[in-house]
Structure formats: C-alpha cells, structure tokens
Amino acid sequence: MSGPPSRRTLLAAGLAAPLIGALGGCGPSEGSLSAGDRTRITFWSALRGSQEVVAAFNASQDRIHVDFEQVPTGTQGGYAKLGNAARAGNAPDVATIEYPQLPGFAIDGVARDLNDLVTDDLRAQLLPQALERTTFDGRLYSVPLDLAPMVLHYRKDVFDHHGLRAPRTWAEFADLGRTIRDRVEGSRITAFPTDGASQFAAFVCQAGGQWFDIRDDAWRVAMTDAPTRRVAEYWQGLIDEGLVHTTPTNSQQYNAQVSDGSILTRLTGSWDAGAQMNARPGQAGQWAVAPLPQWEEDDALLSDHGGSTFAVSTDSARPEAAMEFIAWQVAHPDAFRARLSAGTSTQFPAAPALVDVGREALDPDYYDGQDLYSLFDAEAAKVRDDWVWGPRMSSTFQVMHDNFARVGPGRMSVLDAVAAAQEGTIPDLHALGLNVHAVHG
C-alpha cells in the first residue's frame, strides 16, 4: 500500500522543491517560506526563554528550521527523558545539559564529540574556563551557554543598619555569623543547604579540591581530599556553633527564611540575583551582591554554580545544522536579547561580548543601581578551569543530599555525608566498566 504513493510523493516534492525555493528567494519575507524545505532539527530545553530564542533563530535565516520542545528540568525528569530517548534512538538533535551532568551523557554516548564541528571562531568567542568544563580527554562534548560565578548575595539594608560590611574572607564570614547571631534578633548569616551538594562542590572547588579527575586513563575520585576536609570542617563549625540554619533551599521553609529576614546572605551563582528579583519583588532595594569570601584575602579562586550547555546528540542526522543553531544561540546578541525578553534574568553569558546585552536589559533599580554585570565579569575571571565533574553526578549529589539531611549538631557530620556520597558512587562507576582510582582520606 505504502510503496507507489510514497515514491510519487517523493518525486512531487523533488520537483516542487527548487520551485518553492525560487519563489521564496524573491518573496517579500522569509517568514512566508514553508518550513518543509529547510533542514529541520529538534531542540529540547528546560531553559526559560528558549521558545523566544528558537523563534528568533527561525526568523533570522531560511536554511534551518528548529522544532522546539520544552522539557522538564533535569532533576524533574528532563534527564531521564533524554536518556530514555537516546536509548530508543530518537534523541533530539540539540539537547540542553548542565555542566555536572555532561560527563554522564558523554559516557552514555548521548552527547557527540564536537571537535570536528566547532569552529575556531566560536571557540575564540567563549570563555576558556567554560570550554574546559565541557572538554574531556581532549574532546569537546558541548558548548557552554553561560557560566555563573559564585557570589555573596546579602541584605544590604540590615548590614547598613547594624554597621556590618560584606566579609572578604571565610574567617570574616564566620565572625560576621557570630555578630549576627548575637546582635540581629532572629537572624542567622545564612543556611547550610541540605540539598545543596552543588553549592558544597563549589566551596570545595574554590578551596582547591578535586573530587574527580582524569589521570592515567582512569577516573580519579577523591571526595575527601584535604581542601574538602577544610570546607567540611568549616561548615561543621558554623552548624555546631548555631551560626547557620540547616535548610533545604528547595523548600517553603527556605523561601520563608529569605523572605522574613531569618537569613541575611545567600551563597549561590550569579543567576540567583535574577531569581531573587522574580521570587521576591517586595524586597527591592534590600539586597546587594558582593564577591564570594576567599580563604585568604589575596586569593582569587572561585567556582561556578549552575549554568547550562548545549550538546549535539550522537543520533543527530544533521549535526552541522545543529551546531550552527548552537553557535547562534550562545554567541549572537539577538539570541541573548530574545532569551532575556522572556523575563528578568541575570544569566552571565559564556560569550563575553554579550555581557553588555545583559547589562542593558537588567532593570537597575532592584539592586539600587549596582552594576552586577561588571561584578560578575570580574568574578568569572577567577573561576577555576581545571574542575572536573564526575560520570554520575546527579546520583552522587543525590546520595550527598540524603546524608546532608541527617547533618546536625551531635548527628552525622558534613564530612561523613561527603564520604558516603563517594562510597555510593564508586560501585556505580565499577558497574559501568570504567577505570576507577578511588582515593580515601
């Protein structure tokens, strides 16, 4: 039944294509061109503004048409969806993957090696430390969209009222914690995020730790190295002294603590400045952003926190078109403008040339005129380029969260929780057949 008609349809399409192409060429607008003649690629993302970016891209040229599908965020099922689609052989041409999960998708054969597709021109437009994050064993597996340096968000109004200033070192941060506990009624300096393995990893990265590394053709896993111990003991001290709350950040309780002034600082990526504006418009003028405290005053080390990348799937039959779309998305000012048109955001682009676009789009009033993008720019330069995420990071984070939930004075220690995450990760890596070199202590 399907034989002859389909051949006829094909022939008809073949005859018609040049004609339509010619018509399109002299038509009044590119929009009138039917999508059927363009190279079609599919794109999955959970990022806000993706729909706008895709619409702008489709309107900007007439060779490639992107079909966009909004998917749930990674932990809400987006990554499971991507993994299952890849197993079934129908992954989208372009997928959005966050930094920590990229090695897993590269190992599972979902993300394609992009070395032959990415142009030197595109590489030159992106921050080298961001590109390092998506390069494994000399192969680039995805193209970074943004790089969010860790910063200190603090309640400037309360700080000013009590004559406090933003701490520059972690020692100052702890002292400030004591001052706030003693002098600011009902407040603590911050909350230790019991669902914040990614934040904890960022602290460790800043301190010079190296949870995962690729050495001698093996994955080296050392989640309790000396810098990790230092960070764990530091936070354990804050918890034991009662200087911080222990709260999951993804909870009503945390939301209330930020809203009612129970906690006065948030230690998160630069994106959180925009998230704060959206979540609590009523706190306009109360917050400011400062660099994250350093271990020594003249240190200049930092980690990123959050941030997304775009990968081309191994299944993709049109990798060149996929890469062209990605390059436009991460490096073209119109792409960033379209993304920001979807709502307030303080995304820090991995392409430094786009920083001005972000600065112009941001309403300066919420942060009392503070030039956030210049701060982010300076901080992004400090971000380490040699941090490596592990092959099963969602799961490693999950086990850490399970154990962070039990952390408290006289209960499980922060370090035990991190050690448990390593113990819960190693068997996974062995079962995958990877060469693993686990370092204990």
Next chain:
Amino acid sequence: MAPFFVLLVGVFLAPVITAVWLSFFTDDRSGLGFGPESTTFVGLRSYAAVFGDPTFLGALGVVLVFCLVYIPLLVLLSLTLALLLDSGAARLRPLIQLGLFLPHTVPGIIAAIIWLYLYTPGISPVVDVLAGADVTIDLLGVETVIPSIVNIAIWTNLGYNMVIFYTALRAVPRELVEASVVDGAGPVRTALSVKAPLIRSSVVMVVLFSLIWTLQLFTEPMLLSQSTPVINSRFTPSMYIYDAAFTRNNYGLAAAASVILLVCTVALSYVVTRWSNRDARRRAAG
C-alpha cells in the same frame, strides 16, 4: 495446562531470563568511558558492584528491619481480630468485616497519598491535634519513618489477612470447639489452643505473602520520599533498582540487584516453608 505455561513463560520466565542476561552482558564503557560502548560479557562485575554498594546493603537492612516489625505485628493483629469475630464476641460482624477490609480496596498509591497528608507537619490534622496537646512528633523523622510506613502497611493489609484467617476459622469443625468447651476450656483457651493451631497453614501462607510483599516494598516509601529527606532514593531494594536503571542509567547494576533480590526472596520463602514443615513433621513424628 498450556495457558498456564504461556503465562508463566511470558510474565515470569522471560523477564527473569532478561534480567539475568542483562546482569552478565551489559554496555561496557571501558577506560574513561568516552569511546564507543559495546555489549560484552562482564562476568560478575555488576554483582560485585551491588554487593560493594553500602546503599544497597542499607536498603536490604531497611526491609529486614521492616519484616521483623511488620510481619509479627500483622499476624498477631489480624489473628486476634479473626478470633474475636469467630468467637462471636463482636456484634455487627459483617459491618466490622467490611470496615476492616475496605482499606485493602484502596490502591496503594492512593493510600500512600492519604497517609502522606496525615503525616506531613503543617497540613496534617493529626500532628496539629498532637501539637495542641503539647506533643511534638515528627512522623517522618529518622526514628519514626519505619513505624510510619509499617502503619500504612498494617492499615492496608490488616483486613485482607483477617478475612483469610476468619475463613480458615470457619472451616474448623464445630464439634472440636464444642468438645473443648465441654472439657472446660474458656473462650480464650479455646481460641489459643484449639483454633489457632488448626489454621496454622493459613498463618504460614500469610507470613509468606507478607514477606514477599515487604521485600518488594516500593510505592509507599517512594511517595513519602517526596516529603521527607529521611527516605532517600535508594531506601528499599526496589527503589535502589528503580534508581539504578532510570536515574543512573545503569541497567547492568539494576539487573544484578533485581536478581539478588529475587534470590533473597526465594531463599527466605524457602526457609519459612521449611521451618513450618519441619515443625509439622516433628509433631507428626511425636
């Protein structure tokens, strides 16, 4: 017998063989894992990984503790209720039977949602009432979470098992009961010394089914895990398997854990059956 074998092969043997196959032949990502993957024979690698995983052993520990608390409690409570109903001590017997059986007809996932509501601080009327009486209890805390799940399981399964016992008790010859009354045994003595031993095979069956149900515990903790960090993503062996396959994309590991769970279930069931049979044999010999 043909339909039976078709079903046996289709819904039991084929999945088991697939799982065993998956646990030995899996996608191999050698070295750093970035090269092309191939399906190869990996020997006992997946099994070694499962046994080397403290989170899996922890999950097994959780269901074993659960068994030790839940099964004796369930058998004791449902047997007591059945004996009470059978002795005629309870009025409105059909109504009570219906009331106790009704929870069993509620699907497990709905039951878990109902209890989740009753357990969650802030929205639970039970916790509110207790707080009003100056009792602060976190029903989803580290020490209370297993009892909380046991409570859901008892609520769901009590009526069903009671009906099994009650039906078995109805089959006890009335003349035996009358004889014990003539011999001067009170209702309690009759229940414990005459009726209960006679429905022993039903007790063994209930223990067996409850054991298997517990080892596969999944729905209730999976749902509760959304509202308490104490229940982690690998809380029970079934949750571990689910997590390994669908979060960690590690099908070899999931298959090996499934086979281990199957072997544990078969072994424990065998022990229970042997234990009850040996008792029966000894009595027959004595």
